[in-house]
Structure formats: C-alpha cells, structure tokens
Amino acid sequence: MTKHQQSEADFNASLGERLRATTRTAAPMHMNDLPSGPSKSLADLLNDNQGGDPLPVRDEAPRARSGQANDTTIERRIPLHLIVDSPYQPRKKYDESELQLLGETLKGRGQDEPITVRRLDSGKFELIAGHRRVRAARLIGWSELDARVVSLSDREACLATLVHNESNVKLSDYERGLAYKTALNEGYASTQSEVASVFGCTQARVSQCLSLFDLPQPLLDLMAKYPELITYRKARVIKEVLAKHPSGEETIIQSVEVLIDKPHMDQSELRAVLLKPFEAKRIRSKPPLPRTISDKNGESAFQVQVKSRDILIQVQDGVDVELALQSAITALRQFADTLELPKKQKPVKSNE
C-alpha cells in the first residue's frame, strides 16, 4: 500500500487549481479584451480610406457645405496678400516653432493639399481652412498657395471654420470653448450634446471647455491674450477659490497672472498660490488693538492689551498701581468662581 498521499497525477492535476486561487487573490490584473470577429482586408481598408484621400477637409466640408452646390468649388493659385484670416477662427495663438516646421515641410514637399477659402465681395479671399499653412508659407517667403475656392454664406463659412479647426492641431480649452460658444450663439446647435455631435467630440469635453466662460470677465480678457493660460482643470480651482473668498475676486485675478510666467503649474500649486494672500491677511488681522478703560471723566486710566495668553494692563499716571492690581485680582477671583476647569489642570497648578 502506498502512503496517505495523492498520486503524482492527482497532485499535478490539483496544481492548476491552486495557482488559479493564488494568482487571483495575490495579483488581480486588469487585462483588456482582444477584438474578435472578422477583419477587413488590406485592399478594403485602403478603398474605404480613399474617399477622404489626401485631405481631411473633404471629410468635414460636406457637412458645412450641404445644401450648397458643389460645382461652385474651383481650385486655383491665390497670392498670399489677397488671403485674409477668418473672423470665425477660434485659434488665437500660433506656435512659432510649429509654423517653422510646417514651413520646412512645405519647402521640402511642396503643398500637399490646397487650403480652403471663400471669395469676399472685396475681392479678397477669406480663409476657411489653412490658417497655419498661410502663416508658414509667409514665413518661408512664398507668394502664393494652391487654394480651393468655395462659395459659402457667412453662416456656413463660420461653421466650416469652427469645425475644421476642431479636427486639426491642438487648440487650447479656451479656443475650443470659444468655438463651442459661437456655435451655440449662432444657433448651429442648441444644446451641449448637439455641439458635441457637430464637432465630433464628447459632451463632457464641450461642457468642460464651456465652463471656462463662467470665469470673471477680467480673466476672459486675459485668456483672449493667452489662450493656453487656463485649462478647464485650472478654471475649476479658480472657481473653487472664488467661492471660498467671494470678496477677494480682485486678489484672485491678480494671482492667476502667475500662470503667464509659470504655465506648467499644476492644480494644487495653483490652489496654493491663489489661497496664499487670504491666509496672510488672517494672520495680520489678528493682533487686536489695545483697549482703553477710562475714568468717570473719560480720561484714560488703563490700556489693556492681549498677547496670545497674556493680559498686559498698563496703568496710567495718577492711578495707584497696588490698588489697581488688587481690584483686578478681586475681579479675576470673582470670575474664577464661575469657572469649572477640567480637573487635570488643577493638580498641576496646585503642585507648583
């Protein structure tokens, strides 16, 4: 007979179960799902992407252009001095080094895709898509660019410009918010969720970016100059501090300006900076002024001042110090009779 043991085979079979138990308790790990189901072929992938071939503009433009006859679109070269910015362009700031890079690319590769403009009555061309390329082209000294000239109404041009930018290089929260706000004001969308579907982003994003516009006007003015200054997260901190110190708006606004020099400050650093002036004031306002105790005729007899736990009584000339002390002690005794201090303190005092 063998020992009171599992057979090798049984033991081995039990190992899996043991491991399963230990791994589960010891190390729960999040593991993403693998996709299942059929995959497209390479050819299908490319076919499906051919429609939007070289330019993303075509993907978005139809929405903006819907209702407009497409055959009014023409492509031609346009001198740069005839091209003007779109008044609807939400972008406030162009990164110099990115424009340089783009300029280099233009120089090297030529212009891959035409910019999109519309003709104004003045004979000039207003940009819909290509604000960055126009700036880059000026930077490298080009005189003209390939452009697709579309005929759009103001309203359509506005939406096309807003939507085009959303899909392009990173805009700040403020610039996005501005675009969303314009879309709401101009009636392209009436709710935040409609805005989200027009711009192809989440409703949360819309509400985050729009939340910036709850900030006081001076800060909005500041952001018009420095669009990247306040992210929606930082705005949340500012609002929180404003709610805590409603009277200190001016101070808070002044403090926010540190972001101009320190744009990479995180939320908690910003909170500390914004709260600092208020903490300081609280400390300063504490030392109370000395109180004056006057005689019958209103002449000052005593000056009483509190310094943390000491009471300093300054006795004025003409008052008997000894008598003053006695009456002060009498008054304190009377007061002490009304007190009931926690027991522990008494033995300590009596021992001394």
Added chain:
Amino acid sequence: MFSLHSKHKLRDNCDIETGETDLGRKTFKVQGVAKLLGISVDSVRRDADEAGLQIERQGGSGPKTRIFTVENVFDLAAHRARKYGFTPKTKRILTVYAPKGGVGKTTISSNIACILALMGLRVLVIDLDFQANLTISFGYDPELTPEEATAAGLAQSTCVEHHLGHLLPQWQQNGTVQPLSKVLKKPFGENGPHLIPSEVTLDRLEALFTVDAIMGKKPELAIARWLDEGLSGRNVNLDLSQYDIVMFDAPPAKNQTTRGALLASDFAVAPVSMERYSTKSVSYLADVIGEMKNTHSKFPQLSVLGNFFDAKRVRVAAQVIALTSKYPEAWMDNQISTSEEFKKVLDEDDGLPLALARPTSSPAEELRAATRELVERMGMLSSGTQKDGMRAT
C-alpha cells in the same frame, strides 16, 4: 552572396571569428541539411543532385563529403518547393511585435524568417527597429560607414545605407523613392529570407509620420498603402509580388510606425517572456488592436508565443494561467524554452540565427514547431501540401 563570403574570409584573417571552415561561415553536412529541411539524408543527396547545385566536396584524403553552404540549403529548399508544387494558399503579412523590450523578439523574428524560408516560402522581413538588432543578427553592421568597410577590407554590402524609410514617399519629400533593389539585402542568397534592413536614422520616419498626422493625413495607413502597391506588382521599382510572407520586426513602442505595421498585418505574434510585466504588455497590445478594430475594422489576429519558457517555475505557470484564461485563442500551443544555446549563438555564430547555426539543438526544434503552428494559424497551407512541405520535424 559572394560578398558576404569575402567578408567572413577577411574576418578570419583578422582573427575576429573562430572560423569553422575556410569560408568563415558555418557550413552543413548532409545530415545537418536533412535536419534543417526535415527530410531524409537520401532525399538531400538526391534533390541536391537533381537541382544541379554547386556543392563543394570536403578536401583532403578522407571521404569526399558534400559541404553545403547556407545558401545551398536555401536553394535546396526552394528547389523542393518547386518540385513538389508547394505554393501557399494565400500571401500573409505578419508582424512580430514585442509589446515589451527584452522578450526575445529579434531572436524569434530572425529564426521564424529562416524557418519559413526553409519550408520553401518566399520571405521578406522588414526591420522596423532603429536599433537594428534583426539586421545585425543577419550579419550586417548598420553603423559601419562605406569608408570604414573599405579600410577594413569588408564588402560594401556589409554596410546598411537604406531602410524602409527610403522606400516611402514621406522620407523622400515626395521626390522619387529608392528602388527596392537598392535597399534589399539577401543575407543567405536569393532563396533565403530577404531583408529590408534598418539603421539608426529609421526613427526619423516617426517624426515624418507625425508631420503627416499634423497635416491631417493618415500616417497609420502609410505602410498599408506601401504594401498594397508592392504586393500588387504595379510598380517595377517596388515589386513585392514574389513574396509569400512579409514580416515586420516591430520594436516595443506604440508609435505610428509600429501601429502602421500592425494595421497592415493579417497576423501578429507577440513573444512574451513569462513574467508579470510581459503579461501586462499583452493587455496593452490587446488595447491597441481593439482600437484598430474600432477605427478601421481591420486588425491583426494575435498569437502569443511563450518565450524563455520554463514550465517548472511557479511564476511562469501563474503567467500562463493569466494569459490562457484571458486570451485562450491567442495562446500558442508551442513555446520556446529558456536555453543557453541562444546566448552561445549570439557569441559564436555571428550572423546566423540559431535555427540555422544549431539545427539539432532543442530550441531549434521548438522554433520549428512554433513556426509550423504559426503557418497553420495563418492558414497558408492546404492540408495536402502541409505533409510534403512541412516535414521539418
């Protein structure tokens, strides 16, 4: 082919290489070739004669044994594939992607590439890692300048002048791209795996893809477009139509280049070394692939290959359970064991993957089994040809 020989010859002169033969690079006797091709010794002799291969005989006074070069072996494999009408059912694109560094990706890639070619498939392998370990594993030196090569008496083909970037429009700023023939390396001759090598400037491709992304183009499709054009054979300067399988060796990154290769691929193999971080990395990869499905409805089928495998270790078993319970379909039946052989090969058999350098070793055996499983997973073989072409046991 010739130039590589001369390179090794010269290395012998410099006493760099231990040198097994006059040629400097390992050669094979009939028995070794039989092992590599998974056929009998007699078949090797018969087919070699039939193919009319120029095979050297051992010199000296002993028996005049045939001495096969690596090129001879691949030539023989190709001959047998033709003779037995071995053609794969479909062409496949495969990415060997290590979601984490140090899992043996390059070793797996170079060996799989060689074994596939030994099966008689036409293989192109593309090094996407600027560190170029795969390129080095095939005997090239990506940092060697042509001047240095000349000074050291090495063949110019030892240098790497071009890489995948040079074949893409992004790199050439829309000018003319290099013809494939300028870029392509054939480390083991015409019938061995072909290589699009890499060198350190390949990582600039990533910046160019980023520019594409900024300009609203879709850089993730660049490799798919390139492959589609190449495989169609439309472009004489980029004819990839001869290849049965195109393999990418992709570095552990989530960048545009790697994602482009994965998106273009039908299959992906992720070698995992059996530890927790490596297991986690499969989850990241699953996420990347899932995103591909959502965005493009195209994604590679994933196979997970256990590497440095040691079933006796409890930690390994724990990771296996984690992987098999989450990804039962992806987990491969074959694994590659931990083996000192890999390190020995790196030190001693410069420029020759283990499957070639040590055909009788047990890791070589495992690599062949894993590659067979992969070919089955990729559905490249009909059941009939499987027996003839894949007796590489």
